[in-house]
Amino acid sequence: MGDRLLVGTKKGLFELRRTPGGWSIAGTRFIGDPISMLLHDARDGALYAAEALGHFGVKLQRSRDGGESWQEIPAPAFPKSGTDGPSVSYLFCLETGGADQPGWLWCGTIPGGLFLSQDHGESWTLNQALWDLPQRKDWMGGGFDDAGVASICIDPRRSDHMTIGVSTGGVWITDDGGASWRGSAEGMYADYFPPERRHDPEVQDIHRLVQCPAAPDTLWVQHHNGVFRSTDAARSWQEVTTIRPAKFGFALAVHPRDPDTAWFVPGVKDECRVPVDARLVVARTRDGARSFDVLTAGLPQSHAYDLVYRHALAVDDSGTRLAMGSTTGHLWVSENGGDAWTLAAGHLPPISCVRFA
Amino acid sequence: MARVAFTANLERHLSCPVQTVPGNTVRAVLDGVFATEPRLRSYVLDDQDRVRRHVAIYVNGDRIADRDRLGDPVSDADEVFVFQALSGG
Numbered sequence: 001m002g003d004r005l006l007v008g009t010k011k012g013l014f015e016l017r018r019t020p021g022g023w024s025i026a027g028t029r030f031i032g033d034p035i036s037m038l039l040h041d042a043r044d045g046a047l048y049a050a051e052a053l054g055h056f057g058v059k060l061q062r063s064r065d066g067g068e069s070w071q072e073i074p075a076p077a078f079p080k081s082g083t084d085g086p087s088v089s090y091l092f093c094l095e096t097g098g099a100d101q102p103g104w105l106w107c108g109t110i111p112g113g114l115f116l117s118q119d120h121g122e123s124w125t126l127n128q129a130l131w132d133l134p135q136r137k138d139w140m141g142g143g144f145d146d147a148g149v150a151s152i153c154i155d156p157r158r159s160d161h162m163t164i165g166v167s168t169g170g171v172w173i174t175d176d177g178g179a180s181w182r183g184s185a186e187g188m189y190a191d192y193f194p195p196e197r198r199h200d201p202e203v204q205d206i207h208r209l210v211q212c213p214a215a216p217d218t219l220w221v222q223h224h225n226g227v228f229r230s231t232d233a234a235r236s237w238q239e240v241t242t243i244r245p246a247k248f249g250f251a252l253a254v255h256p257r258d259p260d261t262a263w264f265v266p267g268v269k270d271e272c273r274v275p276v277d278a279r280l281v282v283a284r285t286r287d288g289a290r291s292f293d294v295l296t297a298g299l300p301q302s303h304a305y306d307l308v309y310r311h312a313l314a315v316d317d318s319g320t321r322l323a324m325g326s327t328t329g330h331l332w333v334s335e336n337g338g339d340a341w342t343l344a345a346g347h348l349p350p351i352s353c354v355r356f357a
Numbered sequence: 358m359a360r361v362a363f364t365a366n367l368e369r370h371l372s373c374p375v376q377t378v379p380g381n382t383v384r385a386v387l388d389g390v391f392a393t394e395p396r397l398r399s400y401v402l403d404d405q406d407r408v409r410r411h412v413a414i415y416v417n418g419d420r421i422a423d424r425d426r427l428g429d430p431v432s433d434a435d436e437v438f439v440f441q442a443l444s445g446g
Contacts, residue, residue: 032369055411055441056370056400072371072396077404083425087403 002316002356005323006047006067007331008035011349013049015067016331023333023344029070030061037311039094040357043102047357048121050075050091050107058091058109062121076107076115076124086111092148093311098159108149112139112166116178127178130164135183135202139169142205142224150310151209155216155233163219163234165209167310170201171221173234187237191225192270208252208310210262218259222252222310224270229289231259240289245276251313251324258319260288263338265308265324273307280304282324284338298341299332306330311353325351359386359431363397364440371396383414384427386437401439411442 005016005023012031016023030051036058037050047067051059060075078086090110097104097116105117107124114127130136130149139147151165160177163184171188172181183201190203197203205224212218221228226247227240240247246266255261264283267273275281279302282295300306306326313324322334329348332341359380363373371394378389391398403409408424415421415438421429431437 053370053400055409056367057403057409059370059399075399077399080405083405083407085405087405087407 001318001321004357005314005331005333005344006038006040006049006355006357007325007345007348007351008038008049008353008355009325009329009349009351010034013038014345014348016344018333022342025345027067029067034352036091036352037094038353038355038357039096039105040355041096041105043096043099044120046120048094048105050094052090058088060091060121073121074123076109076113076117076126078113079126086113088113089146090144090148092150093152095152095154098154098156101159106152106154106162108152108164110141110144110148111146112136112149112169114149114152114164114178129174129179130172130181133172133181135200136169138197138200138202139166142167142207151206153209153211153216153219155211156213157216161233163209163211165206165221167207168203168205168224170204171206171209171234172201184234185237186235187230187239188221188223188228189225189239190223207250210252210254212254212256212259214257215259218254220252220254220262222249222264224248227252227264227289240285242285242289242292243283244292244294245281245283248273249308250310251308252310253313253315253322255315255319256317258286261286261319261337262289263313263315263322265313267307274305275307278303278305280306280326282338282341293338295338295341297339298334298343300330309352312351314354314356316356321356323354323356325354327351358433359435359437361386361390361437361439363438366441367397367400367439370400373397381431382427383416383421383423383429383431383437386431387427387439412439413442414439 003018007014013029015027017026036052039048047063049061061070093108107115115124153163155161185201208222217233228237251265280299325331331345358377380386
């Protein structure tokens with residue numbers, strides 16, 4: 001069970017620990033600095049914290065002693081190509097490579113780059129094949145000025161097989177470790193796009209993409225205009241129409257062993273990003289989206305305007321403990337698969353990401 | 358030798374004391390500073406070595422004109438000041 005939580009916020013990193021009396025803040029780091037992403041590398045215990053300093057750019061910090069001390073290491077950066085060239089503005093997601101790739105890290109950025117480090121973050125290389133995709137010209141910013149690689153899923157059976165989600169820019173799959181990519185949108189649609197382009201892979205806004213570790217052929221997507229599920233390794237997608245109380249949202253988590261169990265945090269819709277009826281709920285399916293439970297116990301059911309960002313809902317390795325943090329600085333934990341939630345901290349800065357570590 | 362000073366706000370992240378360095382452009386002067394503190398480069402310049410959008414550079418009280426190539430001239434006894442533009446919340 002995950003007894004430690006790392007919480008990245010607009011104004012610092014918070015560490016929470018579980019004690020017999022409940023969850024409490026055990027430490028803080030980087031107070032005042034925006035934290036965009038966190039990573040715990042279970043292979044070697046290292047922690048990573050990505051910063052988005054408002055004036056001074058993106059930074060990457062690493063701790064090799066469980067968070068006691070941190071060292072700044074190089075952050076991903078685009079190759080120099082001239083004064084019109086790109087520059088990383090946000091480190092959007094961080095994931096470890098496969099179990100057979102010690103020291104490998106992948107980082108998705110805004111603008112939509114994918115970077116690989118093969119040396120624990122000491123150096124980074126842009127994945128040129130993805131960056132050079134002709135379809136990238138149709139990628140767009142989704143809440144940011146530029147498109148971003150928001151999700152990276154590495155197949156636990158074969159590390160060369162990766163599936164990534166771009167917001168906005170679709171789902172892309174590689175079978176050769178990133179040497180080549182193909183879009184996958186069969187069954188998806190983008191209802192905000194001109195009809196003749198609505199089904200194109202590169203226009204899909206993938207808010208969040210997750211893969212079940214124990215059943216990697218099952219993937220879930222919280223899309224800008226709905227929820228989609230694949231059971232054939234992202235070759236095709238089926239829209240989930242049963243989710244309640246709304247199909248819009250950002251956050252999504254899948255059970256580590258049961259591909260049919262997933263959690264969502266719906267909001268009204270894209271132009272009104274607040275909980276339906278100002279009641280914060282978690283939508284959970286345990287039968288592969290045939291039905292959903294709307295979970296409310298312990299969550300505010302009156303005048304709640306919390307939004308949970310795409311990386312701010314986490315499930316631990318047991319599949320029964322969850323945590324989620326909101327834009328209004330509330331952090332809730334559930335010990336029973338979402339049936340009931342407890343407020344673990346209520347006055348944090350806006351929360352960008354939550355990780356069990 | 359130009360005198361280069363950085364906003365004290367950078368001291369939260371890394372050491373950047375006032376320095377005197379040679380160079381006849383802003384680029385040359387800053388490269389001289391970065392040679393002694395390589396980490397500082399990414400705080401002031403972006404991936405393409407342009408001045409970061411929310412960083413301001415002044416020479417003797419005048420804002421530099423060339424934020425992409427940093428070609429503004431610098432003479433001995435000039436003062437270069439690097440600080441953050443006021444933004445954010």
